[in-house]
Amino acid sequence: MKLDAKIPEGPMAEKWKNHKFNAKLVNPSNRRKYNVIVVGTGLAGASAAATLAEQGYNVDCFTYSDSPRRAHSIAAQGGINAAKNYPNDGDSVHRLFYDTVKGGDFRSREANVHRLAECSNLIIDHCVAQGIPFAREYGGYLANRSFGGAQVSRTFYARGQTGQQLLIGAYGALCKEIKSGGVKMHTRCEVIDVVVIDGQARGIISRNLVTGELTRHVADAVVLATGGYGNVFFLSTNAMNCNASAAWRVYKKGAAFANPCFTQIHPTCIPVHGEYQSKLTLMSESLRNDGRIWVPKKKGDTRPPAQIPEDERDYYLERKYPSFGNLVPRDLASRNAKVVCDEGRGVGPTGQAVYLDFADAINRLGKEVIEARYGNLFEMYNRITDDDPYETPMMIYPAVHYTMGGLWVDYNLMTTIPGLYALGECNFSDHGANRLGASALMQGLADGYFVIPNTINDYLASTKIEKATTDHEEFVKAETVAKEKLDKLLSINGKRTVDDFHKELGHLLWNNCGMARNEKGLKEALEKIPKIREEFWKDLNVPGSADDLNQALEKANRVADFMEFAELMVKDALERKESCGGHFREESQTEEGEAKRDDENFCYVAAWEFQGLDKEPVLHKEPLEFEEVKLTQRSYK
Amino acid sequence: MSKQINLTLKVWRQSKGEAGRFETYEAKNIDTDASFLEMLDVVNDELTVKGVEPIAFEHDCREGICGCCGALVNGKTHGSHDRTTLCQLHMRHFEDGQELVLEPFRADAFPVLKDLIVDRSGLDEIITEGGYVAVKTGNAPEASTTPIKKEFAEAAMDAAECIGCGACVASCPNGSAMLFTSAKVSQYALLPQGHPERAKRVKAMVSKMDELGFGNCSNEYECAVACPKGIDVKNIARLNREFIKHGFKS
Ligand SMILES: Cc1cc2nc3c(=O)[nH]c(=O)nc-3n(C[C@H](O)[C@H](O)[C@H](O)COP(=O)(O)OP(=O)(O)OC[C@H]3O[C@@H](n4cnc5c(N)ncnc54)[C@H](O)[C@@H]3O)c2cc1C
Ligand code: SF4
Ligand code: FES
Numbered sequence: 001m002k003l004d005a006k007i008p009e010g011p012m013a014e015k016w017k018n019h020k021f022n023a024k025l026v027n028p029s030n031r032r033k034y035n036v037i038v039v040g041t042g043l044a045g046a047s048a049a050a051t052l053a054e055q056g057y058n059v060d061c062f063t064y065s066d067s068p069r070r071a072h073s074i075a076a077q078g079g080i081n082a083a084k085n086y087p088n089d090g091d092s093v094h095r096l097f098y099d100t101v102k103g104g105d106f107r108s109r110e111a112n113v114h115r116l117a118e119c120s121n122l123i124i125d126h127c128v129a130q131g132i133p134f135a136r137e138y139g140g141y142l143a144n145r146s147f148g149g150a151q152v153s154r155t156f157y158a159r160g161q162t163g164q165q166l167l168i169g170a171y172g173a174l175c176k177e178i179k180s181g182g183v184k185m186h187t188r189c190e191v192i193d194v195v196v197i198d199g200q201a202r203g204i205i206s207r208n209l210v211t212g213e214l215t216r217h218v219a220d221a222v223v224l225a226t227g228g229y230g231n232v233f234f235l236s237t238n239a240m241n242c243n244a245s246a247a248w249r250v251y252k253k254g255a256a257f258a259n260p261c262f263t264q265i266h267p268t269c270i271p272v273h274g275e276y277q278s279k280l281t282l283m284s285e286s287l288r289n290d291g292r293i294w295v296p297k298k299k300g301d302t303r304p305p306a307q308i309p310e311d312e313r314d315y316y317l318e319r320k321y322p323s324f325g326n327l328v329p330r331d332l333a334s335r336n337a338k339v340v341c342d343e344g345r346g347v348g349p350t351g352q353a354v355y356l357d358f359a360d361a362i363n364r365l366g367k368e369v370i371e372a373r374y375g376n377l378f379e380m381y382n383r384i385t386d387d388d389p390y391e392t393p394m395m396i397y398p399a400v401h402y403t404m405g406g407l408w409v410d411y412n413l414m415t416t417i418p419g420l421y422a423l424g425e426c427n428f429s430d431h432g433a434n435r436l437g438a439s440a441l442m443q444g445l446a447d448g449y450f451v452i453p454n455t456i457n458d459y460l461a462s463t464k465i466e467k468a469t470t471d472h473e474e475f476v477k478a479e480t481v482a483k484e485k486l487d488k489l490l491s492i493n494g495k496r497t498v499d500d501f502h503k504e505l506g507h508l509l510w511n512n513c514g515m516a517r518n519e520k521g522l523k524e525a526l527e528k529i530p531k532i533r534e535e536f537w538k539d540l541n542v543p544g545s546a547d548d549l550n551q552a553l554e555k556a557n558r559v560a561d562f563m564e565f566a567e568l569m570v571k572d573a574l575e576r577k578e579s580c581g582g583h584f585r586e587e588s589q590t591e592e593g594e595a596k597r598d599d600e601n602f603c604y605v606a607a608w609e610f611q612g613l614d615k616e617p618v619l620h621k622e623p624l625e626f627e628e629v630k631l632t633q634r635s636y637k
Numbered sequence: 638m639s640k641q642i643n644l645t646l647k648v649w650r651q652s653k654g655e656a657g658r659f660e661t662y663e664a665k666n667i668d669t670d671a672s673f674l675e676m677l678d679v680v681n682d683e684l685t686v687k688g689v690e691p692i693a694f695e696h697d698c699r700e701g702i703c704g705c706c707g708a709l710v711n712g713k714t715h716g717s718h719d720r721t722t723l724c725q726l727h728m729r730h731f732e733d734g735q736e737l738v739l740e741p742f743r744a745d746a747f748p749v750l751k752d753l754i755v756d757r758s759g760l761d762e763i764i765t766e767g768g769y770v771a772v773k774t775g776n777a778p779e780a781s782t783t784p785i786k787k788e789f790a791e792a793a794m795d796a797a798e799c800i801g802c803g804a805c806v807a808s809c810p811n812g813s814a815m816l817f818t819s820a821k822v823s824q825y826a827l828l829p830q831g832h833p834e835r836a837k838r839v840k841a842m843v844s845k846m847d848e849l850g851f852g853n854c855s856n857e858y859e860c861a862v863a864c865p866k867g868i869d870v871k872n873i874a875r876l877n878r879e880f881i882k883h884g885f886k887s
């Protein structure tokens with residue numbers, strides 16, 4: 001495998017423009033002769049399917065949901081970034097580019113990030129034209145707010161439901177193309193394999209989740225926009241059906257998987273409260289603007305917070321980072337919460353929580369001001385926990401939120417399998433080792449609306465794609481393998497449920513490959529994962545049949561992939577003996593306990609190549625070069 | 638403070654091609670901090686271990702935003718709490734020993750697929766008829782060229798909050814999709830971007846609604862009571878005005 005990022009020549013600010021000009025085009029009347037499959041209808045998938053159909057391609061679009069509008073993207077709250085500089089506070093394409101490269105701790109590809117910043121403004125124009133009700137000022141112009149990791153206000157938002165509104169916009173664009181016949185939509189269809197013929201991605205095998213029927217679909221190119229793999233941890237802020245399956249299965253067919261160990265942990269989530277818990281709920285990061293974070297100074301202090309006097313409290317972020325205080329970036333806020341809880345100073349029934357206290361802010365500003373700023377969040381917290389945050393501090397704890405790793409793609413967003421593309425959270429490309437808030441929505445839409453329609457042409461116009469039909473032996477083989485796997489899952493007849501196994505795996509990963517990792521813990525996980533996997537295939541119980549709507553079977557099929565994927569994730573974490581962004585290797589820290597990057601040895605993208613299940617994968621390195629943004633150590637003291 | 642309760646569930650079970658029936662299950666030692674769906678997870682785990690097929694129900698975000706979840710709990714869509722989806726309903730609102738009847742959303746236009754899962758694709762079909770602004774990517778003018786009054790943007794956003802859950806349809810004695818459709822029609826009627834297609838949109842969406850077997854609106858307003866997002870019946874009035882103004886002509 002040779003990694004060629006295909007970064008265009010020329011100065012950074014000219015690369016994308018030149019690249020578009022140099023790309024080969026497909027004549028408009030020839031476009032309808034090409035079939036493109038798009039998997040996923042989140043921001044990345046829906047925008048890609050709609051745009052490719054607008055261009056004249058025949059698009060088949062798939063989602064496992066009952067409606068394209070349900071994709072996980074719908075849950076995003078905070079907002080979407082763009083370098084419009086409406087507030088006149090010094091923003092520019094270059095600054096957005098700069099912040100993103102630095103925020104990602106210098107582990108992303110500069111050229112991709114620059115293009116992302118360039119596309120950001122077009123996204124806002126397009127979404128406004130779609131009728132997305134972004135927040136407005138009284139003068140009628142678009143409103144902005146600030147968000148973590150940036151010193152300018154560049155975030156556009158639609159209440160706390162930005163993801164929902166952007167997704168409904170992309171879904172509308174998709175519906176428009178369904179109506180015009182450009183897109184054939186396949187809902188409740190899970191893609192369970194990608195078919196590769198003569199080294200090119202040529203189609204998929206999908207399973208109708210209502211009837212269980214397996215079907216083959218042939219195409220000239222396949223676009224995956226299947227989201228992130230955070231659910232490998234079991235508990236996360238992701239929607240319940242998010243999974244790694246499509247990405248994992250193409251990895252097994254030869255697509256390189258990049259930086260699988262990069263996971264973003266969000267600092268302000270409602271903590272785990274019981275064994276039955278299925279999901280973690282995010283509380284917006286904006287709460288840290290006014291909330292003060294603390295734990296008791298003494299270990300095992302179980303008094304109610306109001307009875308703990310001021311001088312027996314440890315406002316640990318303010319103490320350790322006097323200039324940033326409670327507003328340190330996500331990775332620092334998360335890691336420090338873990339440290340105090342590990343010391344035995346965590347609060348709440350499980351000891352795995354810290355206080356986020358608004359008492360000072362309420363005294364200073366009055367309850368009304370706090371209510372106006374955070375009322376909906378307080379209500380959401382109250383609904384879930386039954387506690388009133390106006391009266392008593394919130395309890396929060398970090399949770400798995402976003403995965404920066406994903407399928408390796410070149411500048412065209414093509415994986416190492418020709419004709420196979422990966423968009424949105426499913427690829428690795430723009431966020432390095434740490435994603436800044438409000439930039440995932442931006443990337444999903446940039447990839448789908450603006451990048452893929454300009455890069456896929458070149459492939460289709462310049463590549464010889466032989467005629468193929470679904471009778472091809474590769475289709476037959478892929479379908480047979482898929483069927484055998486489903487049958488096997490149903491035939492184990494063991495004693496444990498899928499969730500039971502998923503929880504065991506997730507727990508191990510959280511402890512050993514979560515907020516902090518070390519060699520010993522990672523090696524231990526590497527020993528344990530194959531054992532859990534073996535147990536899974538021996539003792540799983542999946543009731544029901546394969547020719548019916550069977551949610552346990554769907555889940556088992558996805559968890560089976562997590563069982564394999566987890567191992568690669570841990571291997572990657574073990575290999576990367578530096579700390580960067582969301583990846584904190586305990587062996588690599590400064591004297592003050594801060595993350596220590598090692599640019600000399602690790603300034604690369606780790607791209608893994610599959611060799612067979614019982615063989616070691618091969619690590620390829622794409623060296624990262626920084627022409628525009630100087631490599632510097634981050635400091636928040 | 639959390640405690641544990643026991644419940645009796647009468648659950649509608651229905652497989653492909655079968656007539657449905659109620660089955661009774663015990664939900665034991667349910668933590669009152671758990672959500673309704675987490676309670677069902679616990680019950681399903683026990684059923685699975687006993688070799689019984691788990692209760693099929695739909696869910697994804699579990700944050701009250703995707704619109705997947707929903708069932709009738711004692712006859713109420715999403716249970717009886719105001720402005721709450723089933724995934725955001727917590728077990729502390731139930732009593733120890735209570736009996737709960739669980740059924741799928743009932744409406745002619747929502748066929749049952751299995752147990753608590755119904756087919757709501759009719760809602761997508763209504764949107765496909767014109768619930769969008771037909772703009773091609775890359776064609777838009779600079780976003781700030783059209784100022785929009787804050788009040789209009791806010792009102793459009795109020796309407797846009799619909800999560801497409803279908804509770805309005807299931808709670809309506811006529812199975813009407815009027816609240817859902819009116820929310821989308823209103824969002825675009827309130828914004829300048831929606832104006833060029835205004836007449837075409839309302840006509841096409843309403844006629845699709847009829848074609849798919851959604852009932853007529855007879856102003857029962859059960860929809861607004863059931864709606865987890867508080868979509869206002871004012872939107873229905875706005876749809877009616879739009880329809881009268883634009884639907885009959887053009
Ligand atoms: C609670 C929360 C809040 C967030 N807030 C923000 C925010 O404020 N700003 C921001 O920028 N980002 C935010 N994010 C991150 C952001 O929402 C996601 O990274 C982004 O939406 C991912 O979009 P996507 O299109 O790549 O994937 P997704 O939206 O996850 O879509 C994946 C699609 O693929 C489909 N799919 C997957 N596998 C298959 C398969 N095998 N077969 C068929 N279909 C399949 C699914 O059905 C779905 O349609 C937030 C995330 C969370 C969890
Ligand atoms: S109007 Fe309300 S009840 Fe109806 S689909 Fe929308 S959110 Fe659900
Ligand atoms: S699961 Fe998404 S709204 Fe309930």
